[in-house]
Amino acid sequence: MIETFSFVNLTATSIFHTLMTNKIVLTISLILFVMLSKFFLVKLINKKEKQNKRLKINMLGNAVTVFIFIGVFNIWAVEFQKFAISIAAFTVAIVIATREFIQCFIGFVYITSSRPFRIGDWIQVGEDYGEVHSTDWAKLTLLEVDIDAYEYTGKTLYLPNSKLITSSIKNLNFLKRYAMHHFTITRDSTVNPFVFLDQLYVKAYEYCADFNDVAIRYNQIIESRLDVNIAGPDPKIQVATSEIGDTQVLFTIFCPTDRAMAIEQSITADFMSFWFKQKRLMAT
Template sequence: MTDLGIEQLLQSDLLFKSIITLILITVLVAVRKLALRKLHKKGQKKGKDYRHAINIVKQLSHGIMFAALVLVWSSEVQNLAISVAAFMVAIVLATREFLQCLLGFLYYIFTRPFRVADWIQIDNSTTGEVYAIDWIKVTLLEVDPESLTYTGKTVYVPNNQLVSKQLRNMNFMRRYNMHNFTLTFEPLQSVLLQLPEIKRFARELCAPFRDVALRYKDLIERHLETEFIETDPIVNIETSRFGYIELTVCIFCPTDRAQGLQQQITEHALHHILPGAASGQELSKWDFRRQDYKNEMAY
């Protein structure tokens, strides 16, 4: 069959379906009008309310008309549905990442796992302060996870990671946090003998802000409904797998002073543990610097 013959066949088929459609619409409209007119006359004659029956006739006629048209044009409707479905699939595949970002934003709206100005950590890799959030991304001011200080960098995180990645709210660590660090010494050094002095010095450094730390500890534990914070400094001694002595210090302290406190405790431990490091003149200078630091903390 030539192309001309196929085209003529298609045209004749469309013409036939168009004629059938007009006939169906005409017949159904005429039948509906006759039925409605009969119901109106019957209602007026008997004095009854036939509005419910009239509504049923209208809806039924619309349904029959729609079903008849679908049957007549079924092949064309099927082709159209396939084309629309293919187009929608292509659109979804092309915009999948953006759709996931929109879903991530909806997840944020309904669950509110954090707010602007909170500290969050995403997938144990990105830590920062939430600066802004929109339909597509979360803007973070990056924070170093070790020192908990701002790095000066801005990080843009797609919203889809809010759903697919692990999310931690670290807002309670903005002011106070559990700061841990480890000092390593040779096994021949007298670490054990100086352990009480190091504990005493750590408690002395933390004394100026102990009352504030207690209040903040109560606030955090009430919010999380569990007790896990120790306000007094913890100093433990243990050995590594290579035979070295490790001094582990844990203090609950202001976040912005954690590095300074670590440096003070480290210097004090080295002066008392390392042989020949603590001459009288050096200890005098050390005590003078320590007193300045205590005054700063009290202020």
């Protein structure tokens, strides 16, 4: 009986030792453990947290990725070393073949360390605009934004992190709430817009009256944080001419982004009304 128990105990110990020294088993166990931990932590965040859920889940995902990389590297360190030595002659070819992945990882390290933006910020990368949805070691995910209309397009952009190294990054987060909205109305030169320019100013101030106090405070916050003077919050109207001699009226309105297009349409309607009225008076 004792011999049987000893044999079973010895067998169990041998199996356990074999499993613990089997690097494939250790790697699978590590990944399963980390992914299960991530699953339960995500559930906990969704249940307990009321704000910044997406930010915390994204940070958790990045931490899990780094932890898995470190763990797998430690488990297979000896094999990696032997493998690296055995392919020393092909190092240049491997670097060239994996250049994009290396640049992506370097880009991930760059945005993690410098933090030029956060989850939820509006940014511009090259010619692409969008709200930062998530980041990982390979890519940046943006919810595309039509910067002219200040609204989501419904498209999702996946930008490789390597592009973050070679392209300029502009943080447009202030545009999420208020924007310096510019638009131009072009007409022929038969009517002098200076005749009704004061009326246009009255209309512009009228459309901006209900949020003027908030706009002033927000304008001051932006100037304080950026340490620069920016236009606004008062509306500005300028008259110019195009290359072919047409009259151009340029408007600059500091307003909430969700009302920019509505205000533009209202001012355009008023301009057309004044313009055609003046033209009828000139014809009589």
